[in-house]
Amino acid sequence: MEHSIISCTRKIHFCAGHRVMGHESKCATPHGHNYYAHFFAEAEKLDELGRVIDFSSIKEKLGGWIDRYWDHTFLVCDRDIETINAMKNVPGNKELFICPFNPTAENMAAYLLDVIAPKQLEGTGVYISKVILYETDNCYATAIRKI
Numbered sequence: 001m002e003h004s005i006i007s008c009t010r011k012i013h014f015c016a017g018h019r020v021m022g023h024e025s026k027c028a029t030p031h032g033h034n035y036y037a038h039f040f041a042e043a044e045k046l047d048e049l050g051r052v053i054d055f056s057s058i059k060e061k062l063g064g065w066i067d068r069y070w071d072h073t074f075l076v077c078d079r080d081i082e083t084i085n086a087m088k089n090v091p092g093n094k095e096l097f098i099c100p101f102n103p104t105a106e107n108m109a110a111y112l113l114d115v116i117a118p119k120q121l122e123g124t125g126v127y128i129s130k131v132i133l134y135e136t137d138n139c140y141a142t143a144i145r146k147i
């Protein structure tokens with residue numbers, strides 16, 4: 001057991017729109033997906049109950065962030081001024097999410113892994129080793145933590 005790497009995984013669903021700036025075909029048009037983010041959590045050792053972290057804690061800490069900032073929002077690149085200006089005038093009760101990256105599944109997975117997970121899990125002793133982000137049933141991107 002002590003030579004094994006144990007992870008636990010929580011799947012988080014959210015709905016969001018995006019536009020892939022510079023895309024050669026249909027993804028340049030604003031559209032949306034039912035995304036599924038799979039968070040793989042690891043810790044130096046399991047807790048006294050034998051867990052990496054309680055599944056509900058991942059849901060609360062990472063799912064909570066996604067609910068607030070990405071679910072039922074529109075992700076747009078900070079350089080995509082035309083789309084930002086157009087979407088600003090669309091009514092709704094959530095803000096656009098202006099990304100410091102083009103919102104591809106790859107960049108979104110990397111942002112969750114490198115920026116959001118460390119912040120949301122700070123002080124828990126748990127880290128996210130991998131994020132898999134499904135954009136459709138057949139298409140997903142994987143971000144893996146460098147050691």
Ligand SMILES: [Zn+2]
Pocket residue numbers: 018027031032033135
């Ligand atoms: Zn898309």
